[in-house]
Each structure stands twice: as C-alpha cells, then as structure tokens.
Amino acid sequence: MKAVKIGVLGLGTVGGGVVNILKRNAKEISRRAGREIIVTHASARDLTRERICDTQGITLTSHSLDIINDPEIDIVLELIGGTTIAKDLMLQAIDNGKHIVTANKALIALHGNEIFAKASEKGVMVLFEAAVAGGIPIIKAIREGLSGNQIEWLAGIINGTGNFILTEMRDKGRDFADVLAEAQALGYAESDPTFDVEGIDAGHKLAILASLAFGIPLQFEKVFTEGITKITRADVEYAEELGYRIKHLGIARKTDKGVELRVHPTLIPERRLIANVDGVMNAVLVQGDAVGPTLYYGAGAGAEPTGSAVVSDIVDIVRVLTGEPEHRVPPLAFQADAISDITVLSSEQIQTAYYLRLSAEDKPGVLADVTRILAKHNISIEAIIQKEPLEGETTLPVIMLTQTTLEKEMNAAIAEIEALSTITGSISRIRLETLG
Ligand code: NDP
Ligand code: HSE
Numbered sequence: 001m002k003a004v005k006i007g008v009l010g011l012g013t014v015g016g017g018v019v020n021i022l023k024r025n026a027k028e029i030s031r032r033a034g035r036e037i038i039v040t041h042a043s044a045r046d047l048t049r050e051r052i053c054d055t056q057g058i059t060l061t062s063h064s065l066d067i068i069n070d071p072e073i074d075i076v077l078e079l080i081g082g083t084t085i086a087k088d089l090m091l092q093a094i095d096n097g098k099h100i101v102t103a104n105k106a107l108i109a110l111h112g113n114e115i116f117a118k119a120s121e122k123g124v125m126v127l128f129e130a131a132v133a134g135g136i137p138i139i140k141a142i143r144e145g146l147s148g149n150q151i152e153w154l155a156g157i158i159n160g161t162g163n164f165i166l167t168e169m170r171d172k173g174r175d176f177a178d179v180l181a182e183a184q185a186l187g188y189a190e191s192d193p194t195f196d197v198e199g200i201d202a203g204h205k206l207a208i209l210a211s212l213a214f215g216i217p218l219q220f221e222k223v224f225t226e227g228i229t230k231i232t233r234a235d236v237e238y239a240e241e242l243g244y245r246i247k248h249l250g251i252a253r254k255t256d257k258g259v260e261l262r263v264h265p266t267l268i269p270e271r272r273l274i275a276n277v278d279g280v281m282n283a284v285l286v287q288g289d290a291v292g293p294t295l296y297y298g299a300g301a302g303a304e305p306t307g308s309a310v311v312s313d314i315v316d317i318v319r320v321l322t323g324e325p326e327h328r329v330p331p332l333a334f335q336a337d338a339i340s341d342i343t344v345l346s347s348e349q350i351q352t353a354y355y356l357r358l359s360a361e362d363k364p365g366v367l368a369d370v371t372r373i374l375a376k377h378n379i380s381i382e383a384i385i386q387k388e389p390l391e392g393e394t395t396l397p398v399i400m401l402t403q404t405t406l407e408k409e410m411n412a413a414i415a416e417i418e419a420l421s422t423i424t425g426s427i428s429r430i431r432l433e434t435l436g
Helices: 013-024 026-033 064-068 085-095 105-122 138-145 160-172 176-185 200-214 233-241 303-320 366-376 407-418
Strands: 004-009 037-043 059-061 075-078 099-102 151-157 244-254 259-269 281-288 292-299 351-360 381-386 396-402 423-432
Touching (some): 037 064, 037 303, 099 303, 105 200, 138 200, 160 244
Parallel strands (some): 037 059
Antiparallel strands (some): 151 244, 281 292, 351 423
C-alpha cells in the first residue's frame, strides 16, 4: 500500500522529537499502522538553525503554505505553537482536506470548537493527544478507555514546567528564576513562560480535559486560574509539617449545580500518589462512577515524550484513513450533536478546603478575632499552628487549615481578617483537596 506522507510545520523541540521517533522506530510504527509513514516536508522560520533531528531526505522550507498546498501530503503536523499563524495554517490545511495532528493546547482550548466544526465539514480528523500532559495518553484514556463511565471529577498535575519548579524549590532550595531558566533550556517551557507559571497553560489543558470528560464545549475563558508565583519556601515547609505537599493542580468536578473548572496551587495529603509526582512528570487522576479512581502518570513535556503522543495520533489517523468519517472517534469524545451546556460555576461558587497563612501581632485576643470572623462565615478550622516570629520580624506566622467551604465565604472572611489592625499584610491562601 502507498506510504502515508507527512508534512511537519515547526521543527523545534516537538517537531524534532517527532521526526526522530518516526525515523528510529519506522519499522515498528508501520507494523502497527499497517502503512509506511514518511516525513517528506518540514517548515521552520530559520533554515540555517541546527536541528535536534536528522533532516536528511526531508524537503525543508520556510513557507508552510507550500506544505499545506502540496496535494501529495496526507497529514499535516502543526507544531509551531500559538494561536495566530498556527490557526490560519491549520484552517487552511483542513480546507485543503489534510488530516491534522497538533500539540497546541492553546489553539485547541481557544479555537477548538471552530476547528472541529470545520474539520467535520471537510471530513478530516484533527487529533491532539500531545496537547495535554505530554506523553501520557490521557486523551485516549478519557475519550475511549473510560467511555462507559460518568466522569465525576479529575485532578491533574498538567504543567511540567510548574511541577519542575516546585520540586526543585522544595528539594534543593533553588531559586524560582533559576529553575525556570533551566526548564526553558530543556525545552519544557512555553515560548511565553508566564503561561506556565501563571497557570494559563494548565488552564488550556483543563478546558480540553473537561470537555472530553463531561461532553461540554471548550470554555477556557471560564477556567479559574492561579499560578505558582506566590508560593514561598515557608508555605512549602509549613504544608509539609502538616502532612501535605503543594502541587499545582487542574481540577474539573461535576456538581449538582454545574461544573467547577479551576487551576491553582493545592495542598494534597502527602500519602496520595499524586502528591509524589515530581519534576517534569505529570499525573492525572480521573474518577469514573464505574471504574473508581484511575491514575495516569508520565513525562509532561520534552521532545520525545511529546513526540510519542504525536506519533500515536498519526498512527490512529493512518488506521482509520479508509474508514467512513461518521464512524470515527469524535474529537471531543461526545458526538457533536450531543455536547451539553451544563453551567460552568464561577470561582465564588467553588467548594474546597484552604490553607491560610497570616502574620499576626503577638497580643492576646488576636486569634479569637480571626476565628470569630471565620465562624461568622461558617468556616470550620481543621488545624491551626502558630510559629515563632521569623528573624527580624515582630509578627507571628499563623497557619490554618480549614474544612471545605464556599470560596465566596472565604473571600469575604479573608477581606475582614486582612482589615484587622492586628494582622499585617495580605493572607496567603492555598486551596486544599484531599482527593479521596
Ligand atoms: P519550539 O519553539 O521549540 O518550536 C517551534 C517551531 O516552529 C520552530 O521550529 C520554529 O522555527 C517554527 N516556527 C515558528 N514560527 C513559524 C512560522 N511562521 N512558520 C514556520 N515555522 C515556524 O516549540 P515547541 O516544539 O516546544 O512547541 C511546539 C508546540 O507544541 C506548541 O504548541 C507547544 O505548546 C506544544 N507543546 C510543547 C511541548 C514541549 O515539551 N516543548 C509539550 C507539549 C506541547 P525555528 O526553529 O526556525 O525558530
Ligand atoms: N510548557 C508545557 C509544560 C509543555 O511545561 O507542561 C507541555 O505541554
């Protein structure tokens, strides 16, 4: 049978990783796909740049349009990133009848609804396994492996850069900026690394996972996002003293009132497996009503882990190339006419427990004022510890763990506590999930 021809747009970390895998494992891959798969063309901005892959036998161009307009090419890999040029090229390629594989979570999260509609109209496939959790086949697991379940909630460490930073800060006491620079050098970080550290990248991925899990449209704009930039070493140490680890989690939970979609640093009991996922590794915990809890773990970023996911999508496309379009697996797991419009809850409607750290004056009655305010807002305290003042400071760090409460009540309580004359500065708040 005729070989399947691939055109790669973007030959950086992921593009290079994909080419290496397709070349090195060519035989094994074609045994699985049933056809030979060859990369015939690739594009990049600067053709003089040294590549991490062997480009022998590949026609290189700086004009991606040459690739998407080439009638010989069957599958286009969009590995440029961003939501401007990549979007235009992808839509044009779909229009030209090309099947697409992408690792671009920003593009899928922001414009996926439009892209899938266009792909369905043109009868082509758009696959994006690499867009969430790098090499972990989490999209396939939710879309296919768990399709007998009602997914109740999922929670994941879905940004490798952020997890790498938190781990290095905790284990080696390294500086935030220094670890971020290393993540960039290793090719883990986004071209704009604020996407990693401010939770935007994880928000993109969570929007995708929630859509697949609950059969709802992609709604990144409704995801509550908070990054890791405000986490201090002291928070990490206090959390450990209380038996918790701080992880940056994406959480999607279906409740009677709607769906919670949130990304933020979270205290997790240290006995949970996911609390021990370190470095660039990602993990996603998915709770289905039939299967119970399931955990997926693997490298969340990097050339070949991400390339592994891209290649699996290529193999899937090659396998179904001869099938009827309407019998293909739907991109967002649910049939397009069965996507539901369950409400996504606002951040004030979220229910979770909290870790609070405040600086209090060492005077009688201060803690009584704080607990009175919490009680007024129906917030129960689970644990409280008062530390010695830090060197050179007169105020005492007070750390509290609360029971589950409504975010709206916590916002109001924090505002009242911060207004007390005996409390200095703002309160550090980290959400806490037992993930039981
Ligand atoms: P890189 O920056 O390493 O690579 C981007 C590539 O796109 C480069 O080769 C660049 O060319 C090329 N490029 C940029 N603009 C154009 C253009 N206008 N025309 C043609 N080529 C262009 O990014 P990554 O490989 O890290 O990321 C690619 C995608 O994969 C992104 O969507 C990212 O979010 C996603 N992703 C990345 C992961 C990772 O671990 N890095 C993991 C999972 C997903 P040149 O090399 O000449 O500059
Ligand atoms: N910048 C992303 C991360 C790449 O660090 O997780 C993988 O999506």
